[in-house]
Each structure stands twice: as structure tokens, then as C-alpha cells.
Amino acid sequence: MNTRDKIILLGDNLIRKRGYNAFSFSDISKELNIKNASIHYYFPTKTALVIAIIQKHLILLEKFKEKVSEKDSVQKIIKFLSVYSITKSEGRISILGSLSNDYFTFTAEVQTELKILTNNTLNWLTDTLKEGRQQGFFHYDMEDRKKALIIITNILGAEQLSRVTDNYDFHKIKEAIINDLIK
Amino acid sequence: MNTRDKIILLGDNLIRKRGYNAFSFSDISKELNIKNASIHYYFPTKTALVIAIIQKHLILLEKFKEKVSEKDSVQKIIKFLSVYSITKSEGRISILGSLSNDYFTFTAEVQTELKILTNNTLNWLTDTLKEGRQQGFFHYDMEDRKKALIIITNILGAEQLSRVTDNYDFHKIKEAIINDLIK
């Protein structure tokens, strides 16, 4: 992996573990055994770095969509939830949850990128739920987008709260989401 | 209101709007037209301030419990959710959501206080759900604590995501939580 990608990966992990305003370029430079000036070579500002990180997640989302495109709706949702589960390991939460929290401390440009990632995620989930509902896999009585919102917010909140309470809580909630859908 | 309480109130608002690691003593001192040294007179460290803020919320929770103690379970839950709604005004999220996010950047002492506040909240909600279920108001088929977890995490996530998407989303989700319970 080249240095640029390593910086993005470390920044990503730091944001999701400690938050955007709680990590510095020196956290990354120490880990990579380079100087902070070298990071500025790749990313002139911290804002540029976080944008690159969001864009990486946009690409990952597209790859995920592609990868599960042939599966049935139930499997799609299970895979979707499992991404958030792996993501959460070692206390890291999803990029969406972490960055939403620091939303008001971002420049307009970062806010826009974050909105795009959020909407792309929400749109895919809405479409997948609709598909599963129409095919008789899922059962719920509300707008598809509303159900999608509830599932996403439930996951984001669960990631957050699991830090304080107990990691097992997270699994309980994921189980409940699936059971509620296919009941 | 005395200076100490003003500092706590401003710190509370700043944490819930921008996060613990994104505000400084000078944000508070400017607002109060005092010097940063004066804040240190009341709170020697930033850690001491956040602990005082958590303890204020512990007291607020006790007052809330007392205030709704005579109401029926449905009203209790509605009041509980409405607290989170008011809380969210102007983009401020709940103290639980905001501090959970910065959990790994806190000292052990702050983490402990936050755990206490979280558990107290969760315990009250669990008991209230159980009461309402036993009295036939609420209908769900899982452990009471699990249902309490789902409700809390749903609210925390909704507060978070509403910043990025649309405030109206938050109301939609609250509605859905109530409807799901009493359906």
C-alpha cells in the first residue's frame, strides 16, 4: 500500500475511534514513521484528508452494492448490517456516525460530501427494503424510506451506545432489526 | 444564575452542539465576558467541567422521573421522547449521544460517570416499558431491556443523522417508535 493510502486508512481509523477533532497529523506521522510535513505533501489541509476519506467510503459503498447485487433482499440486508458490525470492531464506529457527530465543525465542502455519502447509503437501503417488501420477504407498514431511516439510525445509535454499555448490546439490536423485518 | 451554573450551561450546549473536543474554555469566557482564568477558578480542568455537566444531567434525570411518576406509562414515554426532541433544537443532540461519541478520549473517571448516567436512563426506560407492557399498554415480544436499548439507540442515531439529512426525519422516527409500542 502506498503512503497516501496508508494515511487515508489511519485517518479513517482514528476518526472512527476517537473522532475528527481528537486526532492530529502527528498521530498519523508517528505511526508511519514519517514527518508531519510529509502528510501535508499528500493532503495540504486536514479538510482535504477528511474529504479523501469520505470519498473512499463512497467508492466502498459502490463496490458493496455491486457485490451484493445478485443476492436476494434478505441476504443484502444481512450483508449490509454485517459491514457495520465489522466496522465497529475495537470500538470503531461507522464513518457516517462519527462524522455526523462533528457535522457543525466542518467546512461546507465536507458537509456536502457527507450528505452525499449519507444519501447514497439511505437510497440503497430504501430501494432494497422496497424490493424485499414487494417480493414478500419483508413486512412493515410505513414508507420504505421511513423504515430505512429507522434501521440506519438504530445502527448508528447502537454503535455509539455500545461503547458505553456493552458490545453485546450491538448484536442484540442487529438481531432485533432482522427479526422485525421478516416477522 | 451564578457564574458557575452559567459555565456549566454553556459547556453543556457547546458539547451537545459541537462535541467535547471541539470547544475550548475561550468559547465560554468570551460568551460570559470573563477571562479563561476565571473558569479555572470554578473548574480546574476541562475534565472537572465535563464531570459537573454529567452530574447536572443525573440530577435532571432524577427530577424528570419524579415529575412523571404519577403519569401512566404511555405518557411517561411520550414525555421521555419529548425531552430528546427539545434537546435536539438548534442541532444540539443529547448529552448521552454526544459524550458516547468521544468516549475513548475521556479519562476513566469521566467514562465512569457517563456509564452511570447511561445506566440510570436505561434502567428507568426498561422499568417503564415493563410497567406499560404488564398493564397492557405496550405490545412487544422481547426482553424489556432489549426494547429499551432499541428505543434509546434509535433516538441517539436519529439525533445524529438528522443533522445531516433533515430535521423532520427526527419527528418521523419518534412517531414510529410510539406507534410500534402501542400498535
Next chain:
DNA sequence: GTCTATACCTTGATAGAC
């Protein structure tokens, strides 16, 4: 209780050599 003054550190960022 609030101030001035200041110490000390970390931050994000830049200039220019290699």
C-alpha cells in the same frame, strides 16, 4: 472572584534543502 501575565504544549501549516 476576577484579573493580568505568562508558561508550556500541540496544532495545522509552510518554505526550502536534499
Next chain:
DNA sequence: GTCTATCAAGGTATAGAC
């Protein structure tokens, strides 16, 4: 592409006068 050197700004925190 990475380094040294350096910067200005802002952070938490403290000492001591008033």
C-alpha cells in the same frame, strides 16, 4: 517524496496581584 526548520495560533493550565 521526504526531510529540517520554523511559524502563528490556539489550547490547557498556573501564579500571584487586586
